[in-house]
Amino acid sequence: EPELSGEFQLLLNWADDVRRLGVRANADNPADAAKAVEFGAEGIGLCRTEHMFMEQERVPVVRSMILSETASERDEALRQLLPMQQEDFEGIFKAMAGRPVTIRLLDPPLHEFLPDLEELLIETTKLEVTGENLELLQQKQRLLRKLRELHEFNPMLGHRGCRLGMTNPEIYDMQAEAVFRAAAALEQNGMNVEPEIMIPLVGHVNELRDMRRVVEEAAARVTDDTGVRFTYTIGTMIEVPRAALTADHIAAEADFFSFGTNDLTQTTFGYSRDDAEGKFLQRYVDNGTLDTNPFVTLDRDGVGRLVQEGVTLGRQAKPDLKTGICGEHGGEPASIAFCEEQGLDYVSCSPFRVPVARLAAAQAAIRAGKKASSAAVSG
Numbered sequence: 001e002p003e004l005s006g007e008f009q010l011l012l013n014w015a016d017d018v019r020r021l022g023v024r025a026n027a028d029n030p031a032d033a034a035k036a037v038e039f040g041a042e043g044i045g046l047c048r049t050e051h052m053f054m055e056q057e058r059v060p061v062v063r064s065m066i067l068s069e070t071a072s073e074r075d076e077a078l079r080q081l082l083p084m085q086q087e088d089f090e091g092i093f094k095a096m097a098g099r100p101v102t103i104r105l106l107d108p109p110l111h112e113f114l115p116d117l118e119e120l121l122i123e124t125t126k127l128e129v130t131g132e133n134l135e136l137l138q139q140k141q142r143l144l145r146k147l148r149e150l151h152e153f154n155p156m157l158g159h160r161g162c163r164l165g166m167t168n169p170e171i172y173d174m175q176a177e178a179v180f181r182a183a184a185a186l187e188q189n190g191m192n193v194e195p196e197i198m199i200p201l202v203g204h205v206n207e208l209r210d211m212r213r214v215v216e217e218a219a220a221r222v223t224d225d226t227g228v229r230f231t232y233t234i235g236t237m238i239e240v241p242r243a244a245l246t247a248d249h250i251a252a253e254a255d256f257f258s259f260g261t262n263d264l265t266q267t268t269f270g271y272s273r274d275d276a277e278g279k280f281l282q283r284y285v286d287n288g289t290l291d292t293n294p295f296v297t298l299d300r301d302g303v304g305r306l307v308q309e310g311v312t313l314g315r316q317a318k319p320d321l322k323t324g325i326c327g328e329h330g331g332e333p334a335s336i337a338f339c340e341e342q343g344l345d346y347v348s349c350s351p352f353r354v355p356v357a358r359l360a361a362a363q364a365a366i367r368a369g370k371k372a373s374s375a376a377v378s379g
């Protein structure tokens, strides 16, 4: 049954006639993608691929990829993951029926796929040292060693995003190949597919340059292999201050920018996005130190200036650069108004916020239009 009433649907259609901003959704499985389309999303602005790696039956394969001690062990795990990823992407492309889909390559630190260190320690100490348990003990020991090796004091500032792709390009290569194999298979069946590969946490243009090469090589390989031609673009998240400040350099290697305002807020304020809200942030809002929670409403004075700088520099270097936002702010009306003012091309938010985003984008466009016409009258 339809979840939106007829009147609301009518209102949304009016909003669509008025708004300039595109509205996309963040989705990483076919069901969410279908929901997004139902709510009027024009594409996927962020498909976070890490969730796909957390699926129960894949965990052993992902672990063997991370724990592999030889290249052949690692390659075997990647060979097993490739068709699973291809299936993931085919499902999403089908649900989106030709609309653009931005697929972000793996972002989180690798230890997130391994068991918790403390739990593993407890488990291991409980095991009796007997011949029977020998193999199990050795296995646990190996895991412990790897966990220690992967341990980071500040994982959110650590070995994640493209830094992972730089040290383990084979993972990004496998993911890109899976995207292109999915695209080729569907194109062969007469379906239009628009994959946009997105590299996370870029802070230096050379990271994007290198990861771009990995993706392009995967595309060439799939074309050679299948004989199918498909089009694709490669872009980057702008989610650390240095990326915004050097956006002109970065644009040289990017077809699009998507502002990751969750991480950009974290790194601009230096607030841990996992801790700040539970500690001091509410107090800051309650006592007026801050007007609003910047993880909810985009901070115009700081984070917003970086977004503005990023858009301006990026477009100076590349006039047809596509720009969007995919942090939580992409579904929040005041932040959407800011995106309209900055002339972004689209916002992307969770599927359930798409209707609100469509309305907010229309309101923002009306307000911006009024401003432009009153400036024309008075100017």
Ligand code: PEP
Residues within 6 Å of the ligand: 046, 048, 107, 239, 259, 260, 261, 262, 263, 264, 326, 327, 328
């Ligand atoms: C962001 O940082 O704003 C973003 C969209 O990516 P994630 O939330 O997955 O870090």
Ligand code: MG
Residues within 6 Å of the ligand: 239, 260, 262, 263
């Ligand atoms: Mg991020």
